[in-house]
Amino acid sequence: MVVVLGVILGVAIGLYAAPSLPAGLQPYIPIAVVAALDALFGAARAFLAHTFSDKVFVVSFVSNVLIAAAIVWVGDQIGVGSQLTTAVVVVLGIRIFTNAAAIRRELIHA
Amino acid sequence: MPEGLEPEPGTPLSEPGERASSDPRQAPRGTFWRPSLSQLIVAVVVCLVTATAILSARQRQADTNYQSLRRSDLVALLDSLSSQSDRLDSEISSLSRTKTKLENSATSQKAAQEANQARLNALQVLSGEVAAQGPGITVTILDPQQRVTPQLLVDAIQELRDAGAEAIQINHTVRVVASTWFDAHATTLIADGVTVQRPIVIDAIGDPATLSGALKFRGGLASTVESTQVGGTVLISQHNQLLIGSLHDPPALRYARPS
Numbered sequence: 001m002v003v004v005l006g007v008i009l010g011v012a013i014g015l016y017a018a019p020s021l022p023a024g025l026q027p028y029i030p031i032a033v034v035a036a037l038d039a040l041f042g043a044a045r046a047f048l049a050h051t052f053s054d055k056v057f058v059v060s061f062v063s064n065v066l067i068a069a070a071i072v073w074v075g076d077q078i079g080v081g082s083q084l085t086t087a088v089v090v091v092l093g094i095r096i097f098t099n100a101a102a103i104r105r106e107l108i109h110a
Numbered sequence: 111m112p113e114g115l116e117p118e119p120g121t122p123l124s125e126p127g128e129r130a131s132s133d134p135r136q137a138p139r140g141t142f143w144r145p146s147l148s149q150l151i152v153a154v155v156v157c158l159v160t161a162t163a164i165l166s167a168r169q170r171q172a173d174t175n176y177q178s179l180r181r182s183d184l185v186a187l188l189d190s191l192s193s194q195s196d197r198l199d200s201e202i203s204s205l206s207r208t209k210t211k212l213e214n215s216a217t218s219q220k221a222a223q224e225a226n227q228a229r230l231n232a233l234q235v236l237s238g239e240v241a242a243q244g245p246g247i248t249v250t251i252l253d254p255q256q257r258v259t260p261q262l263l264v265d266a267i268q269e270l271r272d273a274g275a276e277a278i279q280i281n282h283t284v285r286v287v288a289s290t291w292f293d294a295h296a297t298t299l300i301a302d303g304v305t306v307q308r309p310i311v312i313d314a315i316g317d318p319a320t321l322s323g324a325l326k327f328r329g330g331l332a333s334t335v336e337s338t339q340v341g342g343t344v345l346i347s348q349h350n351q352l353l354i355g356s357l358h359d360p361p362a363l364r365y366a367r368p369s
Contacts (some may be wrong), residue, residue, distance in 0.1 A: 001151045002150055002152075002153040003149060003152050003153045003156055006153030006154060006155075006156045006157035006160075007156050007157065007160055008163075009157045010156060010157035010158065010160025010161040010164070011157065011160055011161075011164060012162065013161040013164075013165075014160060014161040014162070014165050014167075014168070015164060015168075016163025017161070017165065021219075026166075026169070027180065029162060029165075029166040030166055032162070033159060033163045035158065035164055035168060036155070036159040036162070037157075040155070040156065040159065041157075043152065044241070052148065052291075053148075054147060054148035054151050055149070057151065057152065057155075058151060058155070061155055068230075076180065076181075081180055082180060082182075087303070098342060
């Protein structure tokens with residue numbers, strides 16, 4: 001229930017706050033969001049597998065986001081930013097699908 | 111939503127019992143309405159992610175100043191824009207050159223047209239195809255003894271032309287042009303095949319003073335007509351505005367063609 005409240009609050013903040021993300025960070029925000037989604041799916045899977053640990057969740061969340069952004073940043077510095085963005089998105093997308101499949105099997109046994 | 115989830119707190123140990131019997135983390139699932147620390151953490155994280163995602167989506171939609179583009183994309187964009195601008199510049203210069211050319215030709219064409227129109231007006235007046243008006247004189251020759259000869263009329267017309275008469279008519283009926291001829295049948299005067307009744311009235315458009323002077327000099331029309339051989343009278347009146355309304359139909363040309 002608190003999680004649902006958090007989602008609602010986040011939507012409200014996103015809709016009513018002025019879009020004032022710093023310009024320098026802007027290319028990395030979408031990657032960070034994808035990484036965060038991956039961390040959330042992993043947390044849901046762990047929760048359903050009864051191996052959820054809040055410490056692991058927070059650490060993996062923060063490190064996922066930071067590492068994804070850092071990879072893209074390094075790629076931008078050496079001129080392969082768009083390719084690395086694609087690579088990170090592909091890897092994270094595969095992980096998200098894997099986690100989603102595991103969650104689906106756990107929930108509806110199919 | 112509360113209705114759909116309400117059974118869960120009520121059945122904390124029955125359904126997931128077998129799987130979770132040895133799991134120490136089974137307890138938080140039962141305490142749905144009393145959020146544990148991990149649930150709070152997840153809620154905060156989810157809130158942050160949602161807010162960031164929506165913010166970035168909104169910013170991407172509202173983005174018009176290319177802030178989020180990469181350097182290579184910006185360079186490509188700049189290249190295409192500058193080449194497009196070059197192309198448009200050259201198009202502008204060629205179009206303005208065409209415009210100048212067209213304006214010049216229009217101006218010269220208009221000047222030529224005006225000159226042609228003036229020339230046409232002059233020629234039409236001279237050939238008697240249109241009526242003419244302007245300052246001029248009216249010469250009335252009273253000839254009670256009917257002794258005015260065609261030769262005398264030709265001399266009078268020639269004197270008027272020498273004095274600059276631009277349009278001449280006789281008796282309001284005969285327009286005098288280059289091909290006008292005079293004849294006499296006994297005492298009857300004929301001009302261009304039309305009988306000239308007496309008194310003879312000659313209208314001429316030109317400078318009135320010059321025309322009058324041309325008729326009055328010694329040995330001119332006036333002195334000839336008023337001599338004892340003819341015994342007539344010449345009356346000359348000057349007009350500021352004189353209308354010559356008779357027309358001359360030019361014959362259809364059979365041989366001559368403009369060259």
